[in-house]
Amino acid sequence: MSACTTVAVDLAKRVFQVAGEDTLGHVIFEARIKSRETFQVFLHKLPVNVTVLVETGPGAQAWARLLQMQGNPVRILPAQHVAKHRSGPKNDRNDALAILRAGRDCRISAVPVKSAAALAMQALHRARRGYIRRRTAVSNQVRGLLLEQGVALAQGEMAISQLVPRILEDATQPLPDLLRELIAELLGEWGQLGDRVNALTGRLETAAKESETAKRLMTVRGVGPIIATALLAKQTEPERFASARQFAAYFGLVPSQHSSAEKVRLGKMCKHGDAYLRSLAIQGAHAVLRQLRPDSEQPDDQRLQRWISRLGRKEAAVRLANRNLRILWVLLQNDQTYRRQPGNGREAAMSH
Template sequence: MKATTIGIDLAKNVFQLHGVDGHGKVVLKKQMKREKMATFFANLAPALVGMEACSGAHYWARKLQGMGHTVRLMAAQFVKPYVKTNKNDVADAEAICEAVARPNMRFVPIKNIEQQAVLALHRARQGFVSARTAQANQIRGLLSEYGIVIPQGIAHIAGCVPEIIEDASNELPGLFRQLIQRLMDHLRVLHQQVLDTDAAIRTWHRQSDMCRKLEKVPGIGPITATALVATIGDAKNFHNGRQLAAWLGLVPGQHSSGGKQTLLGISKRGDCYLRTLLIHCARSVIFSSQRKGTQQGWIHELIQRRNHNVAAVALANKIARTVWALWAHDREFRADYIPASAAA
């Protein structure tokens, strides 16, 4: 009997497979080496294949789809409840096979090669920015041990440190001056890496029609636009803008019971990097409106009642819903747009 549903527990070298037929009877339970996976599935009748969305999942999803199989990716947190006993590869594969057949299961969209490449740029950039900040803080901390305090802001490092190294009146040892110079050279290399990665992201941004459309939304720039397009893939994977905002963790978490609604802080689900970018976008919009002296609009009224962090999250939620509306309905952003419900 052939397997109609197969669960795969992915790994680096050894994969675990669990398959059932149309009646739910187990017909496949085996361990397989990586090099034999492609041959095995090429000779297998088309089936529903489930995998956890982890490292290598999108690669195997594209590969198996090319062989005629229907592939579904799931978040690991949704598969965990189906593990019946202790955690091991066999139990995980069985749980994946069970979870992928559930009618209400939530699946992860499969990313193409180009989306993965852009997201790789974003991850590399994030690493370079973190390393640059750490290096700048190390330089600042070492100089403070000698009573030299540099103003806040990474720009002051490049402006002040060369003068400090050349200043003979500060009595810094020669060995220490050489060390600071080496650290400054490393900081410049990291900064150049950030600039080069930004340039590559902007190049892809200019080639994407959707990125250029999203850039017109106040607060969104090339970095956020490309991250949104590469991560989401297709806005129609979500029924409405509220689902997209909830997927990004920009809505309150709940702990309700017995008809009593208990709302907590934002859930912080989904992609932390994307959520952070949207909140930074909201902060820039708030700062710009305050600098221009804008005294109208719902965001100004919200700032009067709540602190800036709450207002920034609320605006980030609105930006996410705006992105979904523009994307799903193929519209252009209009600052003077009034919803039909508000007009009525």
């Protein structure tokens, strides 16, 4: 280990595959550690000048913080990029060697090492997203079960919360008693999941009110407490992006490319990066477009109206989400707030 400059670790729950290389890129050390306690002792014995590479996954952030506290440089590499460097079948040894090769690829940006508070905030978002998915699945199941009996429901929460109870209470509806009981149970589960979503939403809104940075981010139209706290929890380190354009592209809000030589072919949205934040940004943009007044004389509103008429509502929402992320990139690097200035020839301004 004394000659190693970089060490790659394929993390697991209790088994850890380690590979080390020298300054020339030659693999000179390999080991398989079969307990967490032994692995922790191994990390403590590492020289402080050894860089440690791991890939994203459960436990990566915790081990990375431990290494940072003892002075070792650590990089967390995205698992999807590491997989492209794997040679041979997938096993622990080949995964560790793939992490070493991915570490030499300067085009791969490391995932920021998050603080414990940021991970806790991220956990709130993940739990909330899980409740929303389960609630949507339950509502779709209720619609499907009723449709099999010839009862068609419109989409939306109002149909579930108001129409379904009326249908269950209506004796003229040709529904078997067994199905009525089942749908009543599903309706109760749907309501409980909604209460959990609302509770987590309230906690995120409270966290946004207590954060000065989140309050500055929410001065952008289409950015609320959910987007602001999700962006802070991600800890993207905006200074590592050369421009606002690259920051927006990091979330996949740019066209995919299929270009060759002099032929430039742009396709649909590439959808790279964080799908959760990208979807939140687009949802926030849709909320802005729904509130637009056709007779508004503000330059921002008129520009959005032109986008809708030329591109359609969905593409206009994607474009607005891209623009909002570019503005957020600027706000994350200073103490300014976003302020629109209609009617004076300028679209917007940053103010302290």
